[in-house]
Amino acid sequence: MLEAKFYLQQQLHQENAQPFDHYQMQNEQAQAEKQVSELEQRLRQASSRTPYKKLRSHGITNMLGWGILMIIGAILARYFKQWDPIWFYSHTLVQSLGFVLGVAGVICGLVLENKFDADVSTHKGLGIFILVLGCLQVMAFLARPNKESKVRKYWNWYHHNMGRILIIFAIANIFYGIHLGEKGKGWNAGYGITIAILFLIAIVLEIRMWMRK
Template sequence: MKVSSSSFIFRFVVLHLLTLSAIVSAQQPSDSCSSTLPLNDLSFNASLLQCAEVWSLQNYILRYSRTDANTWSFVLSAPDSNSFIAIGFSTNGQMIGSSAVVGWIPSGGRGEVKQYFLGGKTPDQVVVDQGELTIVNGSMKIESVSSRLYLSFQLTTAEQPRTQVLYALGRAGAFPSSPDYSLTEHRTMISTSLNYITAVQRVVKAKPHSRLRKTHGLLNMFGWGIFIVIGSLVARHLKRWDPMWFYAHTALQTTGFLLGLTGVICGLVLENRTKASTVSTHKGLGITILVMGCLQVMALLARPDKQSKYRRYWNWYHHNVGRILIILAIANVFYGIHLGKAGSAWNGGYGFVVAVLFLVAVGLEVRKFMQK
């Protein structure tokens, strides 16, 4: 009886140790930089590939190497979570403007790999079979091995590929499909900077100075592009309510000037921090608008009496400088949206406001003409 009990305890311990070992083994990733790449039909020598664990949270592993004079080979390994996996190459670490290789294997379906140009955040700006990557014909493949996806491709480039590398994981069950292969929004992503020589990568934080950039845009948009416009409409069409129109006009123009002045200061600080070299025209227009705004404030302080013989010259100057300021301000707001790659939402939103103000101005002009 004692022997039987000891045998039972021994078997019980052995069984639990085996179970625990199985659990630990299951928790270990099935692929790592120390394991052999389980692919046999690659068109390049896999033994030359360097390896980097690029996204530990999602267990993404990137193998790469310069396998020919002008050819770089890549293999991205990731768990098969019934979603697409993607790798993108960017000039500034941001998704917008980058080119990406995206691969997926639907359940019971055939694997697909496509290149996409990420021109914006909306689906119509993510264009399939477009991008700045020169991919070797027939090199894009995706395989599923031991519950992992292996996305492989080759790039033709005379220099080193872009070091700003993005990785994305799609939503479960959401795959692009023919005929348009529209790419759905990713579930999560990460932006990294990869050193191709040392295989060391670091995570790139969110877009630097994004809050300052947004503040700069909003202040100028509301200041020069909305308040100043509304103030000019008040001065032109509401003079029957004297002197309330003057107080409203002054309040709106002062608010617009102060907002715009703060926005220009934010823009100068932003340029100094980012060392941007493509904003000279935008900056020049902004300073011109600010100078014209200062001249308008000075003109208000030097406004002659209604009975003065100089009043009509003052009116001509004040009205026409104001019109030129408004035109330049609206144009520069749209130009700033373009430079900041803010997307169609900003263009559409401000365009709608400008359209409404324009229709109101036209309606008031027609009303004024009919009254005459």
């Protein structure tokens, strides 16, 4: 900022310029100082907005990744197995996208950790726990036994229940994160309605599945 101010002031004293009278010089100097002050103010405003943009990105990526796509992937796996192998590839694609977005959201949260005064230790701990569960699910997928294997039923039990635990903790941590970020009723209502719709869809599909049996 000092260099910018010095540069603007030096423009008043170029060698080939005509001499200024005292009042004209004061006017030019005041204009230069005003320009520097406005530039400093714009830079401060941009700097203050940056953490909140990252906070918004952190919330949206985690909400989409852990809190929405993971649920959709679980619904595909449970209720659409009659469309094999389409359900499997759809489930894998949706869960993979959710995992990538979730990892990006956790990384963004770690970057933001020291930029706000709120105590985020619990939120951070839950986020890391959810990330670990997600990594374990990826490892379980890579180590998936054949359908004919004797241990397949134990793998299914593990994979299904770990996924349920992940989703429950993710939903809770998202609402807690909205509370910490002081985003208010708008974000709570928006995400709550989304979860309610997905839950209602799951109930309808569950009833249909039991009726077919």
